Amino acid sequence: MSNRVVHVAPAVVPVVGPPISDGAIAVEAGRIVAVGAQATLVPASPDAPVVSWDGVLIPGLVNAHTHLQYTSFAAVGAKPHPSYVAWSERFVTEYEGRRTEDWGATARNGVELGLSTGTTCFADVVTDIAALDALADMGVAGVSYLELIGVDDNAWEGRVRATVVDTLRQAHRSTHARVGLSPHAPYSVDEPVLVKAADLAREEGVRLHIHLAESDSEDSYYRTGTGALAERVSLRVGRPWSILARGGTGMGAAEFASACGLLGADSHVAHGVYLGTEGRAILRSAGTYVALCPRSNLTVGIDPPPVADFLTEDSPIAVGTDSLGSNTSLDVLQDVALLRELAVGGGYDRPDLDRRLVAAATVGGAAAIGLDSDLGTLEPGKRADIAVLGMDSDISELERRIVADGAGTCIATLVSGEVRWKI
Ligand SMILES: [Zn+2]
Numbered sequence: 001m002s003n004r005v006v007h008v009a010p011a012v013v014p015v016v017g018p019p020i021s022d023g024a025i026a027v028e029a030g031r032i033v034a035v036g037a038q039a040t041l042v043p044a045s046p047d048a049p050v051v052s053w054d055g056v057l058i059p060g061l062v063n064a065h066t067h068l069q070y071t072s073f074a075a076v077g078a079k080p081h082p083s084y085v086a087w088s089e090r091f092v093t094e095y096e097g098r099r100t101e102d103w104g105a106t107a108r109n110g111v112e113l114g115l116s117t118g119t120t121c122f123a124d125v126v127t128d129i130a131a132l133d134a135l136a137d138m139g140v141a142g143v144s145y146l147e148l149i150g151v152d153d154n155a156w157e158g159r160v161r162a163t164v165v166d167t168l169r170q171a172h173r174s175t176h177a178r179v180g181l182s183p184h185a186p187y188s189v190d191e192p193v194l195v196k197a198a199d200l201a202r203e204e205g206v207r208l209h210i211h212l213a214e215s216d217s218e219d220s221y222y223r224t225g226t227g228a229l230a231e232r233v234s235l236r237v238g239r240p241w242s243i244l245a246r247g248g249t250g251m252g253a254a255e256f257a258s259a260c261g262l263l264g265a266d267s268h269v270a271h272g273v274y275l276g277t278e279g280r281a282i283l284r285s286a287g288t289y290v291a292l293c294p295r296s297n298l299t300v301g302i303d304p305p306p307v308a309d310f311l312t313e314d315s316p317i318a319v320g321t322d323s324l325g326s327n328t329s330l331d332v333l334q335d336v337a338l339l340r341e342l343a344v345g346g347g348y349d350r351p352d353l354d355r356r357l358v359a360a361a362t363v364g365g366a367a368a369i370g371l372d373s374d375l376g377t378l379e380p381g382k383r384a385d386i387a388v389l390g391m392d393s394d395i396s397e398l399e400r401r402i403v404a405d406g407a408g409t410c411i412a413t414l415v416s417g418e419v420r421w422k423i
Contacts, residue, residue, distance in 0.1 A: 060120025062365025065320025068110030118387030308346025
């Protein structure tokens with residue numbers, strides 16, 4: 001019983017079961033030991049202090065796709081751009097103007113922003129090594145994915161592979177804060193390196209993450225080596241990469257990623273806007289989650305994700321904000337609210353919509369990055385990562401209110417049972 005604390009609230013949403021009115025969560029040594037009714041759990045631990053919250057307790061949110069080091073890029077993400085290529089050029093200009101940025105500090109700021117909106121776990125893509133330790137150093141959960149971008153086979157064999165291995169092995173990590181590898185996208189890394197990076201991730205026992213089917217010109221790039229993205233890649237790289245040199249692969253985005261070994265239950269992708277029915281089926285059969293980032297999609301001038309199709313087909317989904325370079329906040333619940341609008345607009349009318357979107361933003365994200373045995377629901381044995389939403393706690397239609405109106409309502413965030421943020 002030592003060090004046990006019982007958190008009580010008018011409503012608890014375990015995600016693994018229906019909401020509990022006048023609920024309680026008993027926590028010991030940073031882990032949940034019981035979840036249930038206050039009337040049962042409080043008397044069962046007579047010596048434990050009781051902490052009373054005026055709100056709704058939900059599992060800490062999981063931001064399944066972000067780049068925390070770009071938390072200082074708010075000027076780029078503040079408003080929509082006319083096209084993906086236009087956004088991409090604006091982003092590169094911002095990045096190149098920040099050669100002296102303290103990327104570790106900006107990533108840690110991103111963690112603080114996440115905590116202030118109830119997020120306790122992150123799939124963080126790290127371009128600059130200085131940001132690689134941010135999750136472990138801040139004591140939050142997630143995977144820090146070291147990014148590969150603009151790498152061809154000569155560079156990989158000459159220097160990059162050895163650096164990646166050293167960097168992954170030396171990174172700070174913990175049981176809950178791990179490292180992974182992220183070839184940025186199948187168009188921004190040369191084909192042989194995609195295959196070798198996927199092999200390396202498995203040799204090192206780390207997870208994979210890629211941007212996939214984000215741009216509307218990606219498909220023609222893989223299929224025929226043509227289109228706006230193909231032109232831009234040729235321009236930036238200065239010569240055709242192997243796909244362009246051979247006039248495309250004849251494969252769509254998901255088929256090509258699969259052929260390179262980039263999909264599987266140990267990988268998840270971001271965006272997936274232009275996968276199509278066939279592409280989603282390839283990911284689904286591979287057990288690969290898609291982190292949907294609808295607000296980012298609209299900012300970079302592309303279409304929103306077809307979330308109604310993902311839900312109808314039972315494709316595994318999670319939710320990401322992407323970075324402040326393509327979004328106005330790191331509040332996962334803002335993206336969840338937009339996903340609801342899109343799902344309804346897309347014709348999804350089943351009564352499980354809100355429950356599934358709450359699950360996508362919690363246990364779905366945890367599953368996408370391989371941490372769902374420890375995070376993402378409120379149940380005994382899991383880490384006590386909890387968000388407190390200051391909202392009407394009537395359990396009737398509570399999940400709908402969390403999804404539609406939960407953004408901006410976080411009043412406290414607990415990590416491993418410790419209060420890490422409080423309004
Ligand atoms: Zn991204």
